[in-house]
Amino acid sequence: MASRRGKRRLSVIAVVLLAASAAWCTASATLNHRLDELRLPRIAWEGGPAYYEKFRVAKDAGWGKSSFFPIGVWFESVGTDEDVVTDKAAGINTYVELTENSDMNLVRAHGLYALTSKPLKGVGSESVGWLITDEADMWGGPGDGVWTGRFPGEGEICDPQDARCGYTAMRTLKDRLPKGDGRFFYANYGKGVQVWATTQEAAKFVNSYTDVASADMYWYTDIGICSESQHFLKWKPTECPLAADYGYVVDRMRQLDALDGRRQPIYAFVELGWPGTNGKRLIEPQEAAGAVMNSLIHEARGIVYFNHSFGGPCPTQHLLREDCYAEMRSAVTEVNRRIAQLAPVLNTQSYRHTFAPGLDTMLKLHNGSCYVFSMVKRGAATGRHTLALPPELASAKEVEVLFENRKLPVRNGRVTDAFDAESTYHIYKITP
Helix, strand or coil: CCCHHHHHHHHHHHHHHHHHHHHHHHHHHHHHHHHHHCCCCECCCCCHHHHHHHCHHHHHCCCCCCCCCCEEEEEECCCCHHHHHHHHHCCCCEEEEECCCCCHHHHHHCCCEEEECCCCCCCCCCEEEEEEEECHHHHCCCCCCEECCCCCCCCCCEECCCCCCHHHHHHHHHHCCCCCCCCEEEEEECHHHHHHCCHHHHHHHHHHCCCEEEECCCCCCCCCHHHHHHHHCCCCHHHCCCCHHHHHHHHHHHHHHHHHCCCCCEEEEEECCCCCCCCCCCCCHHHHHHHHHHHHHCCCCEEEEECCECCCCCCECCHHHCHHHHHHHHHHHHHHHHHHHCHHHHCCCCECCCCCCCEEEEEEEECCEEEEEEEECCCCCCEEEEEECCHHHCCCCEEEECCCCEEEECECCEEEEEECCCCCEEEEEECC
């Protein structure tokens, strides 16, 4: 039988433990409370996964779940189980356009999704949305002129030839697609929306036809794109090509999208090979990963990979399935794995905070931990950068660097890390 003194000692210990537990819980709750009560500005968004709840087919497919993040591949073909298994193993969950002979039953059976420009044979629950078209801003131009119905390479597109008919093409193509069937409308744009058109002209493309939109600018591989950035955007020669340029594309789309007061998810496009025969080089695996991450930091809500390589040593329309691109496949698979693991984090609304003047950053809060995504900003130097944490995180002793098996000390509310290349990124997890 325990003595009275022993009982008192146990009682004191219990009180101390309870007090410590309460203090920890209070600290954890205070983090969430402070972020809200301090009114740390939020990044504008469309609502995250909940956005897809209004589209019945997408909702039923699970696109409204916080654990899902769209990762697509452009214009693939699906003819065998091996095709889908190979793509799925690389982290792909969505086909953005498919060849007409693709087997939709295979897509559906393996739990993948599709956005196609028309209902393909066997269409079903796998098709969560419709692709209106690709780059009408470039081949049609901003205008309501007569569209001949032709596409690039098929003859005159607008009538007369010097007219601009991109808006007409968008309306016509959308009208051909099913309506009110629980699927969303998507379109991809290019240099027209990004740099050639006026803001008013570009905004009409972005805000008039779609529920989800994207734009492609292949900064690492397009032979003339850096010259165009200097001419149209007034960038310095040192600001292109960089992984940070891909974040600019998302920023531009989000700025245009906001002009009508109705936000939609903006996806990012990243090339994986040699997109044009006039391209200057292949994109490197670490550059592709950096481009993806910078797009996410700039609030991309989905990633689409351009899977075709028309030049270079290994031309193909199935890059992620080719042995000659094994290194790129490995890099893409890894970054997709990280995206899938962090989907519940990515699918929360970001907070606005300046961590360092030379870094692109994104701040998220999920399940009591903060996540900071960071890369070198366009025009900033590589090397060591110091991040100043928000006041409510300054008391943290260390931060975990995800996927790198290391931790960094917090000193006076600051963390210093090395960014050795312009495509280097780090993701920090901070748990008080």
